[in-house]
Amino acid sequence: MTQKEAMTRQDDRTRRLTEALRDAGVRVTRQRAALLSVLARADDHPEAVELHRRAESELPGISLSTVYRTLSALESQGVIHRHQFEGAPARFEHAESAHHDHMIDVDSGEVIEFASERIEKLQAEIARELGYDIVHHRLELYVRRKGTGSDG
Template identity: 45%
Template sequence: MPDTILNRCKQNGLRMTGQRKVIAQILDSSKDHPDVEELFARASAQDPNMSLATVYRTVKTLEERGILAKVEFGDGRARYEAAGRAHHDHLIDVDTGKIIEFVDPEIEALQEKIAAKLGYRLTGHRMELFGEKLDDKS
């Protein structure tokens, strides 16, 4: 059974209404980090009876069950991604809002080294980089 949000809901014993299935499927297929309003727009396009309150309740339930993780990138909007994914960092384009996920072994090693130098064993971290796209003409 693939590790999808929909399957994790079922494994957690959540009752999967038609609207919850729509929301879970949208989250599974999202290549970005949608906020509740974006989820609502996508879900209501598939199910015109979808309410914003249903999306809020579903996201809250999925977050409480450890299925979704809330991520905040300083723009005042709580965004969501599947919880428990392999570690990754984020680069946020400040002009477009595009979020790029990446992993860099050199950065990971440097963070471990810095923690050790300061007398710590790193148990986790979160990193968001903010940047502007370089002009291709330079």
Template identity: 60%
Template sequence: MNEVKELESELRAEGVRITRQRVAILSALSDSEDHPTAEELLERSRDFDSSVSLATVYRTLSVLEGRGAIQRNEFEGGGARFELSNRPHHDHLIDIDTGKVVEFRSDKIERLQEEIARELGYELVHHRMELYGKRKS
């Protein structure tokens, strides 16, 4: 089953009617390789269906977030940004000058976090890492 169909199932499970506008939003989310804001999703959704409204974007995002299908990121210095939850785990580096979000994965960091949790007597069940930086001149 492709991502759009999976997201449609998430909405249907909440009793949300699947409209052309919602399919456009789901398609824009599925096509995203970055971390769009609701406003950016509105613009991208309108490439699929020009009648999409911001209210429909917010309602759809709210339901998907409640179902755990998407993740809301609240990076410092910016509004909420969204990404699909079914993507492989990664951490974020945020450029404080441009707001650009860079995804990265480091096995070394993952091992160190597990080790720290274990040393403190915990089993790590979830984590998020956000690094903030400036490009070197």
């Protein structure tokens, strides 16, 4: 992706996030605008505290409670997803991305996104065999790199 394409994507994300806040009846203050800018640039799965740290470096004085309230409003508008991975604070990501699943490295906390057509087909097949259609699903694999820690 070129730098120009990345900037355009960030601008589009910022616009969507801003519109979602306004649609939720939330005023877009300078603090919230700084947070939206940080969130638009995030291509990882940051926790609220990490988003606060990033926004604070752009606009000192932003409160953590503003971050939490803003994230809650954005989540209710469906423009971000909250992930509550086992044993860790909630993490957030853009809702615009195509469906994917997550692997969470239990040693480092790193979140790795992946997509597998084989897994998707198998899940649909199992649901169908049991008389169901999948409405929504989320797959989280907790992993450890081979050769580190206890391998089982």
